[in-house]
Structures are given as C-alpha cells and as structure tokens.
Amino acid sequence: MIGRMFNRLRVLRRGRSTWKHLWFVCQCSCPKKTIREVRSDHLRRGITQSCGCLHREIASAAGNHYKPGKRFGKLTIIAEIGRVRRRGPIYLCQCICGKRTTVQGRHLRSGESRSCGCGFRKRNLKHGKAPASHKIPVYSAYCRQKSWCRNPNDHHWKYYGGRSIRFGFQDFPTFYRHVGDKPNNHCWLMRKDRDGNFEPGNLHWVQRRSRAKKKSPARIGRASKITQGSTDTASPAKFQTLPQDQPSYPCQI
Numbered sequence: 246m247i248g249r250m251f252n253r254l255r256v257l258r259r260g261r262s263t264w265k266h267l268w269f270v271c272q273c274s275c276p277k278k279t280i281r282e283v284r285s286d287h288l289r290r291g292i293t294q295s296c297g298c299l300h301r302e303i304a305s306a307a308g309n310h311y312k313p314g315k316r317f318g319k320l321t322i323i324a325e326i327g328r329v330r331r332r333g334p335i336y337l338c339q340c341i342c343g344k345r346t347t348v349q350g351r352h353l354r355s356g357e358s359r360s361c362g363c364g365f366r367k368r369n370l371k372h373g374k375a376p377a378s379h380k381i382p383v384y385s386a387y388c389r390q391k392s393w394c395r396n397p398n399d400h401h402w403k404y405y406g407g408r409s410i411r412f413g414f415q416d417f418p419t420f421y422r423h424v425g426d427k428p429n430n431h432c433w434l435m436r437k438d439r440d441g442n443f444e445p446g447n448l449h450w451v452q453r454r455s456r457a458k459k460k461s462p463a464r465i466g467r468a469s470k471i472t473q474g475s476t477d478t479a480s481p482a483k484f485q486t487l488p489q490d491q492p493s494y495p496c497q498i
C-alpha cells in the first residue's frame with residue numbers, strides 16, 4: 246500500500262486506525278503538495294482522489310465561477326466569499342432593493358435564486374390581504390367560483406358555466422368589496438337566487454347548518470326547530486317548494 250498512487254494521492258505511511266477503519270497519510274501531487282490523512286476504503290473506491298484540488302479544477306472548468314458585476318435577475322455579484330464543500334462557491338450579492346445576501350453559485354446558475362427574497366414576497370401578495378403564500382377564505386372562494394363559470398375543464402363547469410351562469414366580477418378587489426370577509430368558520434358563500442349569476446347583490450354568507458337543511462328535505466322539521474333564531478334569512482317554507490328534480494350542486498366553500 247505504501248508508495249502506491251491513487252489518482253493524485255501518493256500513500257506515505259500508515260495513519261491512525263479505529264476498530265472499523267484504517268487511515269493513510271497521503272501527499273497530493275498538485276503544486277501545493279498537501280499532506281492529508283485519508284481513509285483506506287475511500288482511497289480504494291476512488292471517493293478521495295486528491296487534496297481537493299481536483300474537485301476545484303473540475304468545478305471551475307464547468308464555469309462555476311462568476312466575476313463580480315455579473316447579474317442574475319435582481320442580484321448582482323459583489324464577491325466570491327467562500328465555498329460549500331462539494332457544492333461550489335458562495336457569492337455575496339447585492340439585490341436591487343438594497344439588501345445584501347449570500348447565495349450559492351449553483352442556485353444562481355439554475356435560476357433558483359433571483360432576488361434576496363423581496364421578489365418572492367411581492368409575487369405572492371396579489372391583493373394585499375394575506376401574508377406571502379397564505380390565502381384568505383374569500384380569495385379561495387373567488388378563485389373557485391370564477392373557475393366554475395369560466396373554465397370548461399373544471400369538474401363543476403357543467404353546473405355553472407355549462408348552464409350559462411356568469412361570473413360577474415372583474416377582479417378580486419371588486420369581489421371583496423361586495424362580499425366581505427368570511428364571518429366565521431361555519432359559513433358558506435352562496436347565491437341568493439340559486440339559478441342566478443355570481444354577481445354583485447346575489448352573493449351572501451350563509452350559516453352552514455341551514456345548508457345541511459337544504460340538502461336533506463327529510464330533516465327540515467327537526468332542523469328548523471334547532472336553527473330558530475340563527476342568522477339564516479330564508480324561511481323553511483321556501484325550501485319545501487324547491488323542485489325535486491334540480492341537479493345536486495357541489496358544495497360552495
């Protein structure tokens with residue numbers, strides 16, 4: 246073993262040993278002549294081939310290094326400040342928002358990092374009602390109902406857009422102004438006229454219990470006793486006169 250070459254490493258002498266592994270002191274053949282202790286199985290299997298110089302050379306040959314001033318999205322490289330082992334260099338970058346941030350070169354190259362994070366936060370704040378990557382219930386309802394009416398590929402299209410029911414709101418702010426926040430967790434956003442369009446004046450929040458009542462006419466008698474004094478505005482008599490051959494609607498919210 247002593248004197249043998251493993252790629253760039255020449256074995257000089259035996260190093261420490263544990264109950265499991267054996268180490269050899271090796272010298273690299275690069276100009277630095279670095280001396281390192283390497284595990285014997287890593288030498289044999291080719292896991293360690295040099296003092297680290299080989300990896301650095303391969304990385305730089307692959308164009309891993311960027312000069313200061315190069316731009317990636319909103320980031321401009323100021324300097325290379327170090328490297329992650331086996332992952333390439335780290336750069337200090339200046340974002341156009343004024344912040345400085347450290348980014349790995351491979352993330353710049355792949356496009357994973359395009360800003361200090363300000364771009365991400367901005368992109369998610371569509372309507373300014375919820376923090377980044379969160380949705381408020383009204384916005385979910387807006388997206389869902391719009392899709393029912395305007396997207397022929399939606400599962401519920403046949404009940405809405407397919408029956409020429411329109412979605413009459415231009416954008417979310419308009420929708421939000423007419424509908425408001427979800428009052429509590431036990432509410433549905435429903436149309437007052439169930440065959441009408443989704444438009445200003447025809448949407449209201451309804452307590453979920455009265456929705457269950459509508460779905461199963463057999464329970465009307467019992468449910469109406471329970472829900473006396475609830476916020477439900479429609480009278481129970483109205484539910485009984487609903488035609489029985491209506492299509493069953495998917496749940497709203």
Ligand SMILES: [Zn+2]
Nearest residue numbers: 273275296298
């Ligand atoms: Zn070396």
Ligand SMILES: [Zn+2]
Nearest residue numbers: 340342361363
């Ligand atoms: Zn920024």
